[in-house]
Amino acid sequence: MTALIRPAERLAPSLASGTGVVVTLGGLLLVAALRWAATDLARLDRLDVGAAFGAGLLVVAIGAGWRPGNIRWRAIPAGLLGGGVLVLLAFVTRPVPQLWVPAAPLLPWAATTILVATAEEAILRGVLLDRLTRRNGALVALLSTTVVFALIHVPVYGSQVLPLDLGVGLLFGGLRLATGGVAAPTIAHALADLATWWL
């Protein structure tokens, strides 16, 4: 089975350095800024921009040394459980049922959503969390990647999503630490995002 984490030990030493962290973070922020500019300034199609954003993040992650590896099987139930909690939370706290759905055909929307979720997890919980853990310890790595995760969503949704995305970032980070790979947070992330088609 394909998947999703290149262990830290396999990263080239130069890439695990402080410079590597800064370069990776810079790449992530650059892609996020381009996405904001394309969506809010150039007013391009959000689905196309989302796909380009996911592809850009994946390129940065691969350039930074991330490679798909083998999935640990326990990651699958852990990811499904984490995603299930988020879906349940969104379901029970929605104010009223709404009839609208995203204005896009299902398959392209779903493919883009999965791509973006995978790419974000690859770079945040894959590359950055791994490197920061080696340099600064797991707690700093967890908190840093959680804050970055929340911040990159602010241009899309506004600052009101910070508390929610900080919580979700912690959950995804915890899944990553518990299972040792990015498969679990990727599954949880994709599941929670995909469920919004019906929520």
Place this chain on the structure above:
Amino acid sequence: MAGRRRPIVPSRLAALAVAAGVILATAARLAAPGAPPLYDGVVPLEPYLWVNPPPGQAHGPNGATAEVPVEGGQSPLVAVATTELQPQAQVFATPGALVLPPGAKTVKVSIEPLAVTVKPASGYISGNVYRILVTDDKGQAISAPAEAKVSVVLRSADPTLASASMGLLVNGAWQEEPVSPGGFGGTFIAVVTKFGDFAVIASGSDPFASGVPPSSGASGSPGATSPAGPTAPPPASDGPLGGILGSRAWLIGGIGLLIVAVVLTGVVSDRRRRAQERARKRGWRR
């Protein structure tokens, strides 16, 4: 392989992070239940359709009507929405929520988009006015007690609008009701006790009046909004997959190719690593 690697962190930190994450996310959702349900954003929105579009904006909003039979003397479930892909106006009432006139046999609901004719005392109306009427089969008005939580949902023209109120036109003036956010795209929900003309009222100056509208986040090219005439309907389905594929087969193909490339990268990398490990082991044996 896993046996050689030390665990990155104690499992206690992972458990704490998961627990703290769930608690924080729950608190955030309870504090702002209308916050986006997504944790990441690929949210294509349809352009807002105006009765009287500002320059560069789309024309042609839809209305909706429904007639639902009364069963057992109790008002039925009412869930009516205008027929845009993302409805611009919706009304919801749970069974038994409406106060029916004696002898009512059906509940008639109509939603009609109207141009703005009365401006609010302060702020501006973001989008169209919607006349939402709920009557019985004889045309008698139906109301609802506040505790029944009958709700009207309106989408504003500005998808970036974060706060607003719901206006109900009473005796020629807008009476503002509190709202809760209804999700993406400047959508707002108000609990109502009577029906009539509703609109989203925002504070400040109207961004559409300046000629530089806020980002619509519209799905489709910028040319999808036409200043003259109705917006083109969604492309027709070309087959059984047309409705879910739309015109984005290229996007699916592109993402598929990307996934294949990523997997191949992993396979090549893995083979190279194994070859290096074998070479190293051979070196040790010598």
